[in-house]
Amino acid sequence: MIKKHIAFFWIVSLITSLSLAQEKVKPIFKDGEAQIVPEFEDGSKWIRHDLWVETEFDTDGDGKPDRMHVDVTRPMQTETEGLKLPIIYESSPYYAGTAGFAEGIFWDVNHELGEAPKERVHPEVVRRGERPIISNSQIETWVPRGYIVVHSSSPGTGPSDGSPTVGGITNPWPQKQ
DSSP states (O other), rough: OHHHHHHHHHHHHHHHHHHHHTTOOOOEEETTTTEOOOGOOOOGOOOOEEEEEEEOTTTTTTOOOOEEEEEEEOOTHHSOOOOOOOOEEESSSSTTOOTOTTTSSSSSOOOOOOOSOOOOOOOOOOOOSOOOOOOTTTHHGGGGGGGGGEEEEOOOOOTOOOOOOOOSSSTHHHHHO
C-alpha cells in the first residue's frame, strides 16, 4: 500500500513539474501596472517587421488603394509560443522627419493679398539607418513588459502611399484598423 502511495505522489509530482515547465511566459501586472518580464527583456530576441498595409482609400487619386508603411516590434514568444499580446499603436506624419526651421521653409503670411508669395525652400531629405525604421519610441518601454509596438507612417509621408490629409475622411483611418 505504501508503495502505491509513493508511486501515486511521484506521478503527481512529475505531472505537476512537467506542466509548470511548459507554462508559457506572459505579461505580469502589479498594482495595475505592467512589469518588466525577464523573458521579454533581451532586445536581440525581439522580432521586427517592416510591413505594408493596404487601405480602403485612394488619397492621391492614382486609382489604387494606398498602402501604409508600418513597423512591428514584438517579443519572440509571439512566434515560438504563439503568445497573443496587446498592441501599442502610433501613427504620425512626422516619423519621416521634418525640414526643421530653416529660413524659407514655412509659408510667409506677411505679404500683401494678391502679391506673389516669396519663393519657398525645398530641402533635400537624407535617410539615416539601414532599414526603414519608422520610430523607436515606446519600444524599450513596452516590449519588455509584454506588448507589441506598431508604428505607422501617415498617408503620403515616409514610404507610405497617398497624399497627406489633415482632418479628412482618411485622417483617423489607421487607428480604426
